[in-house]
Amino acid sequence: MSFSAFALSPKLLEIIKEEGYGKPTPIQGRLIPRLLASHSVIASAQTGSGKTLAYLLPILESIAPTEEPFRHYNKAFILSPTKELAQQIYEVLKPFALSLGLRAVLVQGGGNRGEERSKLKRGADIVIATPQRALEYMEAKLIDIKAVRHFVVDEADMMFDMGFITYIDKIFSLMTQKSQKIIISATITPRVVKFAKGYIKPLERIELDPAGKIADTITQELYPVREGKKDMLLAWLISHYQFERVMVFVRKKELADGVAEGLRTWGYKVGILHGERSHQERKRSLQAFREGEYRILVATDIAARGLDIADLEVVINYDIPHVKHDFIHRVGRTGRAGKEGRAITLVSPGEIEQLNDLHKLLGSRIKEVILQEYAPKEIKARGFLLSVPRKSSTSHSRKKQTAAPGGNKKGKKRKTTKRDGFKAYDEAKPKTQKREKARRRGRR
Numbered sequence: 001m002s003f004s005a006f007a008l009s010p011k012l013l014e015i016i017k018e019e020g021y022g023k024p025t026p027i028q029g030r031l032i033p034r035l036l037a038s039h040s041v042i043a044s045a046q047t048g049s050g051k052t053l054a055y056l057l058p059i060l061e062s063i064a065p066t067e068e069p070f071r072h073y074n075k076a077f078i079l080s081p082t083k084e085l086a087q088q089i090y091e092v093l094k095p096f097a098l099s100l101g102l103r104a105v106l107v108q109g110g111g112n113r114g115e116e117r118s119k120l121k122r123g124a125d126i127v128i129a130t131p132q133r134a135l136e137y138m139e140a141k142l143i144d145i146k147a148v149r150h151f152v153v154d155e156a157d158m159m160f161d162m163g164f165i166t167y168i169d170k171i172f173s174l175m176t177q178k179s180q181k182i183i184i185s186a187t188i189t190p191r192v193v194k195f196a197k198g199y200i201k202p203l204e205r206i207e208l209d210p211a212g213k214i215a216d217t218i219t220q221e222l223y224p225v226r227e228g229k230k231d232m233l234l235a236w237l238i239s240h241y242q243f244e245r246v247m248v249f250v251r252k253k254e255l256a257d258g259v260a261e262g263l264r265t266w267g268y269k270v271g272i273l274h275g276e277r278s279h280q281e282r283k284r285s286l287q288a289f290r291e292g293e294y295r296i297l298v299a300t301d302i303a304a305r306g307l308d309i310a311d312l313e314v315v316i317n318y319d320i321p322h323v324k325h326d327f328i329h330r331v332g333r334t335g336r337a338g339k340e341g342r343a344i345t346l347v348s349p350g351e352i353e354q355l356n357d358l359h360k361l362l363g364s365r366i367k368e369v370i371l372q373e374y375a376p377k378e379i380k381a382r383g384f385l386l387s388v389p390r391k392s393s394t395s396h397s398r399k400k401q402t403a404a405p406g407g408n409k410k411g412k413k414r415k416t417t418k419r420d421g422f423k424a425y426d427e428a429k430p431k432t433q434k435r436e437k438a439r440r441r442g443r444r
């Protein structure tokens with residue numbers, strides 16, 4: 001199948017080709033015809049499967065100018081939970097908008113209000129926004145939500161996790177009935193479905209992969225590690241495998257700072273991305289990481305969503321995320337668009353309960369790699385799953401987690417979802433991997 005099989009204009013097909021997109025991905029194949037037929041959908045497909053283009057192309061087809069004079073007003077509106085993702089969607093859209101003569105405007109928390117306002121006043125065909133800033137401009141009548149014909153909520157389930165639901169609720173309530181609504185994520189949770197059903201009728205569900213399926217191209221490994229040894233193991237892994245571009249995920253902002261600081265003492269150039277860094281710092285870190293100036297990016301789960309970083313060979317989970325399905329998004333930063341990827345997860349005995357929950361979510365166990373130097377004594381012989389009894393108290397394991405090296409003691413709790421009743425699914429069988437032999441210290 002090729003893009004020309006869809007009812008897309010020759011001009012649009014030309015830009016698709018110029019931008020170097022090959023054949024449509026499976027979600028593009030499924031979604032594009034439905035959206036061209038004006039259906040409202042709630043869609044899910046695994047990370048890195050090309051969802052952005054799947055919703056952008058039909059929107060562009062619908063709003064592209066066909067005759068002169070062309071009036072610029074808010075025809076399409078795309079919401080992203082984070083500014084980094086909003087920026088990325090904007091970058092994907094930009095060449096299309098430029099060629100077609102459409103105006104795309106990005107508005108985001110931390111963005112320059114003066115510039116954003118004047119761009120909106122000039123007239124924007126497509127607005128890409130983070131929720132809070134979007135609502136601010138809607139109230140200031142700079143965004144005309146009633147005019148919007150296509151509305152996208154990308155990474156929809158994260159809006160709930162981040163406590164944006166009041167904003168989303170308000171935006172949906174202002175939207176006209178007949179506008180096309182597109183709700184999309186790799187992990188659509190029952191809460192999102194329930195919410196969507198309240199506003200969208202009829203609502204079509206497009207579910208390409210089993211809920212939250214991890215791409216087959218991603219190889220996963222689990223490293224059991226003694227309490228207090230994660231920083232050492234992390235530095236060892238990066239050095240031993242000579243990872244050129246690695247994203248390290250941690251649960252908490254303060255922990256991100258601590259872990260990054262630890263890595264810097266080993267001489268690595270490290271960027272940091274979390275919610276308490278300024279807009280400029282976040283932008284700079286991500287950009288320097290994308291451009292290869294930083295070899296490592298240490299981030300919280302705000303960076304787990306949607307980001308498409310070229311040649312990201314490995315994701316290291318310093319811990320297991322608080323919101324379990326964020327794990328799927330973390331590892332989904334690698335192995336995108338059919339490329340190979342590797343995901344490494346570090347787990348200490350204090351996190352065994354979280355690990356059990358994670359395995360339930362994944363529907364299978366991640367293959368353990370035992371390094372004699374770092375593995376907890378009780379794990380060395382037989383691995384986590386066979387030897388460690390399930391703990392009864394959750395608070396106990398949480399406490400241990402926050403006391404991890406470089407960590408904080410009282411990071412703020414995320415506002416909403418703990419678990420959205422996510423169903424277990426059939427994960428692809430992990431690729432055959434040889435169990436790592438015991439390694440000696442001092443190989444750096």
Ligand code: ADP
Nearest residue numbers: 021022023024025047048049050051052308337
């Ligand atoms: P998702 O939103 O599903 O996580 P993205 O939309 O970010 O995925 O796309 C992932 C990667 O795949 C991006 O680098 C994008 O440029 C690339 N991509 C998307 N569609 C195609 C296609 N049809 N052919 C080749 N690459 C594509």
Ligand code: MG
Nearest residue numbers: 051052154306
């Ligand atoms: Mg995406």
